[in-house]
Amino acid sequence: EDKVVQSPLSLVVHEGDTVTLNCSYEVTNFRSLLWYKQEKKAPTFLFMLTSSGIEKKSGRLSSILDKKELFSILNITATQTGDSAIYLCAHTDKLIFGTGTRLQVFP
Amino acid sequence: NAGVTQTPKFHILKTGQSMTLQCAQDMNHGYLSWYRQDPGMGLRRIHYSVAAGITDKGEVPDGYNVSRSNTEDFPLRLESAAPSQTSVYFCASRYNISERWKDTQYFGPGTRLTVL
Numbered sequence: 001e002d003k004v005v006q007s008p009l010s011l012v013v014h015e016g017d018t019v020t021l022n023c024s025y026e027v028t029n030f031r032s033l034l035w036y037k038q039e040k041k042a043p044t045f046l047f048m049l050t051s052s053g054i055e056k057k058s059g060r061l062s063s064i065l066d067k068k069e070l071f072s073i074l075n076i077t078a079t080q081t082g083d084s085a086i087y088l089c090a091h092t093d094k095l096i097f098g099t100g101t102r103l104q105v106f107p
Numbered sequence: 108n109a110g111v112t113q114t115p116k117f118h119i120l121k122t123g124q125s126m127t128l129q130c131a132q133d134m135n136h137g138y139l140s141w142y143r144q145d146p147g148m149g150l151r152r153i154h155y156s157v158a159a160g161i162t163d164k165g166e167v168p169d170g171y172n173v174s175r176s177n178t179e180d181f182p183l184r185l186e187s188a189a190p191s192q193t194s195v196y197f198c199a200s201r202y203n204i205s206e207r208w209k210d211t212q213y214f215g216p217g218t219r220l221t222v223l
Binding site: 006048088 | 140142147148150151152155166195197204210211212213214216217
């Protein structure tokens with residue numbers, strides 16, 4: 001059975017900290033992995049990862065995929081209160097989502 | 108483009124009542140999905156459709172029906188609502204897969220449904 005597992009479930013940090021969010025997957029037919037950020041409403045797209053070892057970067061956020069070990073990480077450096085959100089990881093073949101990581105950044 | 112739109116934004120139902128949640132997209136996407144989101148459960152797919160006239164079950168289809176009469180619209184129907192269906196519902200769309208760059212899925216704003 002295909003599945004996506006995220007860890008930790010919840011994370012509380014102070015502004016300026018660096019955080020690493022994890023996503024591991026077991027899927028029968030890998031296509032790509034998606035990362036989303038969800039604040040109060042709908043998830044918004046962050047990254048799509050298809051190839052191992054190639055880092056995707058957007059400002060203070062970056063993500064990388066390891067297809068051999070079946071996981072991806074999302075890094076956020078110099079966190080800000082505006083980074084507080086649920087971060088979701090999903091595999092695109094069957095559009096399966098992990099449970100998400102709730103990040104809270106305090107001043 | 109409006110993207111993916113959903114109506115209503117909020118609704119309260121009594122147990123046993125029926126309701127249709129509306130979803131529409133104007134991006135010419137073929138692949139539409141309905142998800143529900145509950146605390147600690149992430150996003151779970153209810154039903155999906157890859158084209159007009161074709162629908163299929165997701166992870167949690169029981170108690171829900173869908174139809175797809177055209178490319179744009181994908182309504183979700185609750186025939187006899189139960190308190191366990193209290194949730195936030197999201198509609199999402201993307202291109203049908205032929206090239207990987209089309210994999211990104213876009214979400215509607217969500218419908219918060221309460222069943223008393």
